[in-house]
Amino acid sequence: MHVLIIGAAGMIGRKLSGRLLADGKVAGRGISRLSLVDVVAPEAPAAAPCAVDTATADLSEPGTAERLVAERPALIFHLAGVVSGEAEQNFEKGYRVNLDGSRLLFEAIRLAGQAQPYKPRVVFTSSIAVFGAPFPEAIGDEFLQTPLTSYGTQKAITELLLSDYSRRGFLDGIGIRLPTICIRPGRPNLAASGFFSNILREPLAGQEAVLPVDESVRHWFASPRAAVGFLLHAAGLDLAEVGPRRNLNMPGLTATVGEEIEALRRVAGDRVAALIRREPDPAIVRIVDGWPRNFDTKRALALGFRAETAFDEIIRAHVEDELGGRIGG
Amino acid sequence: MHVLIIGAAGMIGRKLSGRLLADGKVAGRGISRLSLVDVVAPEAPAAAPCAVDTATADLSEPGTAERLVAERPALIFHLAGVVSGEAEQNFEKGYRVNLDGSRLLFEAIRLAGQAQPYKPRVVFTSSIAVFGAPFPEAIGDEFLQTPLTSYGTQKAITELLLSDYSRRGFLDGIGIRLPTICIRPGRPNLAASGFFSNILREPLAGQEAVLPVDESVRHWFASPRAAVGFLLHAAGLDLAEVGPRRNLNMPGLTATVGEEIEALRRVAGDRVAALIRREPDPAIVRIVDGWPRNFDTKRALALGFRAETAFDEIIRAHVEDELGGRIGG
Structure with missing residues (x-):
């Protein structure tokens, strides 16, 4: 084919x-x-x-x-x-x-x-x-x-x-x-959703990352x-x-930014999680406010589509696939 | 303006x-x-x-x-x-x-x-x-x-x-x-929904009309x-x-083809209603099968949009506006 x-x-x-x-x-x-x-x-x-x-x-x-x-x-x-x-x-x-x-x-x-x-x-x-x-x-x-x-x-x-x-x-x-695909590897792009990945990927590589929205923001990930x-x-x-x-x-998991950060803390420790800098950006906040937070994906699940069920899994997959198992750059 | x-x-x-x-x-x-x-x-x-x-x-x-x-x-x-x-x-x-x-x-x-x-x-x-x-x-x-x-x-x-x-x-x-706008005045056009009007308009003008679907077909009208x-x-x-x-x-009213015909009978009598000829058309039946039947138009009603609430009203409006009050051609 x-x-x-x-x-x-x-x-x-x-x-x-x-x-x-x-x-x-x-x-x-x-x-x-x-x-x-x-x-x-x-x-x-x-x-x-x-x-x-x-x-x-x-x-x-x-x-x-x-x-x-x-x-x-x-x-x-x-x-x-x-x-x-x-x-x-x-x-x-x-x-x-x-x-x-x-x-x-x-x-x-x-x-x-x-x-x-x-x-x-x-x-x-x-x-x-x-x-x-x-x-x-x-x-x-x-x-x-x-x-x-x-x-x-x-x-x-x-x-x-x-x-x-x-x-x-x-x-x-x-x-x-x-x-929203998380953790996106590589460099940040122009997607307004980029920070959901940046705040995990950059600290996992030993770098600072900017969080432009509140920790209460809830979103949908795979x-x-x-x-x-x-x-x-x-x-x-x-x-x-x-x-x-x-x-x-498509199936995924719902999590707040705070839950993302808690998962990061569990997988990689406090020092890594401390690399996130809060810097609210009204333009990003406005866009993200209009985005979905949670889904009930009955049809996709019945058709056999599968995704992660815990954020720790998402972070561990990134560490395995992108960092050769090493945290901290 | x-x-x-x-x-x-x-x-x-x-x-x-x-x-x-x-x-x-x-x-x-x-x-x-x-x-x-x-x-x-x-x-x-x-x-x-x-x-x-x-x-x-x-x-x-x-x-x-x-x-x-x-x-x-x-x-x-x-x-x-x-x-x-x-x-x-x-x-x-x-x-x-x-x-x-x-x-x-x-x-x-x-x-x-x-x-x-x-x-x-x-x-x-x-x-x-x-x-x-x-x-x-x-x-x-x-x-x-x-x-x-x-x-x-x-x-x-x-x-x-x-x-x-x-x-x-x-x-x-x-x-x-x-x-679906009913009763459409004038000549039949290529709209697959045309028969909903034809079966009223033509008999009201003394002409035969073809009904290509079953009387149980329900639809949404204004x-x-x-x-x-x-x-x-x-x-x-x-x-x-x-x-x-x-x-x-938009608001409207829900009615079956049978209810349309009953309203026609009430407004114009049996002789007029008898001008409808049943002639099923599988192509029309297939298109109409995929169409909506009934609505709950809360938003439009709250915003002040209004439509008829009984089919007899729709027929009488046609007789007034299009036939100068005269039934039967």
Whole structure:
């Protein structure tokens, strides 16, 4: 099977391609070819059990989607996008990349299928940013999408397109609404949710980190490991079982910033936890106030999606996967 | 105040412009100018208490939206669109007109506001087709949008854009999800919901009508009079009261096709009701199966929107407004 990852150079994209190459198969089928595409050059793996090609391309530019689809990958992971903070700062770029890019991809697939039959599985990473306050105690599978950011709006629109293109038989799509991924490895990015990771990752590496919101802020989390697990599970799922509602809240765990810090203290000690500096940022506070806090993910759990159940697990996974087991830099 | 109606030649557009010219004011302000635009030439009124101009233009064509917005109407009614049956038959046309047309309008407003401050009230007619089965007993204000038609998808996407453009301060938008309008006057159109009106309108005019679904089919209705009332109310509403969730289910009444026919019998007699011919159409049955049946419109009622409460009222309004009080053609 030919697998295409769009947004392959991002954090999730890199972990997903690493996992696919390690497994050599996905959705019960062997991988014959893996295509890695992003706006920045994706890293080519040193050794691979299958053909791997990499390309630098912007999905939102005319012609890109047609080229990507021309070789008819049977499985497409669509992870590409501008993050929440950037989409809020740059209105036009957010809509161009997150909305137009996705629509161009779906259109290219539809038009390729008119020439000769083609109906790839498309796994799209959406976000819990499709929801906007006020919220019920826990957001259920039938809660409405009223995003309070342009990013959330672009994700919600892409979800609607994914469902309609699937219903019309142009592609076989599934959208997974990722919890905030924590602990994000690497450098801070422009996502307004970055601090949820920064306050753990930086202290674990012996560095100071800034906490821009109150410790009482509650949010919804899953680890990078869990996120890759969601993507692989979505790739192999029987979508007849999923029905016409193709966008699913992924499981995760709910925790306050204070609970995050307590878990950090348990796993890494007081000295590490003391590296967090409180520095309220009204812009971040305002964005985060509109975000979901807790979910009841019955559908996803019934379909076999799994995530962590305790924050200590999330921190330990990071120490194992990113720090070679060593805390403190 | 300069008022623009896009989609002015449609049934609702004609009734709305007639009412605006009769009232001479809207949202508590006098109307100085009324611009009527549609893809087919809108009828110019014989006499008007203000300047009236008409134009034939396709909103989905580049440049149209900029021209319409150039004269900075303070109130825009955006009623333009391809109906459900046509959007389902012609995928590309539906997306071009219903999605791209709306987005071009919102973008033209945003860009006009960059040159000098401009933030019109935009009243957008959405539809209960944004909802898809399975439904709760009555659809509440927090039920999710999972349309089962391309038309519903296009309306749901436009709603999301309207909310985001409003949140960003580019326009002051409100979307009203119309119930199925019944009794639609005039000729049958391509809307899959047409039969709900046909089975009343045609017999009232002494003509046979075809009923393509079972009498047990339940649906959600309001009259053309009520629809115009919603639009006028939306134009004058304090949107600070509405908050960031800018798209509202409109009040209406729930009735089965059998109850429609019973009301017809009460108002017009057995001979008229006997003009309905049963002729099941599986394509229509399949579309209608995915449609909402009943609503609980707390928010709209609290905001002062009002509709009929009995089907006999709907039929009598039609006989008064369209037939000059005469039944039987």
